[in-house]
Amino acid sequence: MHPILLHIGAFKLPTYGLLVACGYIAAITYIFRKGRNSGFEKEDLSDLIFYSVLGGMAGAKLFYAVTYWNEFGQTFAGRISYLFKTFQYGFVFYGGLIFGASTFLFYLFRVVIFAGLLPAWFNINHRTVKPCCGERSS
Secondary structure: OOOEEEEEOOEEEEHHHHHHHHHHHHHHHHHHHHHHHHOOOHHHHHHHHHHHHHHHHHHHHHHHHHHHHHHOOOOHHHHHHHHHHOOOOOOOHHHHHHHHHHHHHHHHHHHHHHHHHHHHHHHHHOOOEOOOOOOEOO
16 A cells, blocks of 8 residues: 555645545445434434544544553653644554444434434323333323
C-alpha cells in the first residue's frame, strides 16, 4: 500500500485516511437506509452516528495515549500537548472499535429504542394490565 495517495504541493492525501473516510460514508449510508426501512427518525439516526464517530475517535486516541504514553515527552504537560498537536494521526484501531461500538449500542438502546418504543408499548399495555400490581382491568 502507498502511504500517500496524492501529493500536490503541501497537500498530502494519506491512503489510510481516505479509506477510513470511505468506510464511514459506507456505514452512514447503510445505517440511514436500514433505519429508514425500520421506521427510525432521521434525526435520531444522525445523532446516533455523530456520537458513535465521536466515541470511536476518542477511544482510538485514548488507546494511542495509553499505548505510547512514555514516548510523548518527559513531563505530563508535554505529553498532553503532544496528544493535541498530533491529532491528525495517532489513533489505535481497537480503541476506536471498542469505544465506537460501545457508544453506538449505549445510544441505540438508551435513547433511540427505549425513548421511542417503550412509551408506545406502555400505552398499549396499560389498558389491559395495571402497571403497579399486574391485575387485569375491566
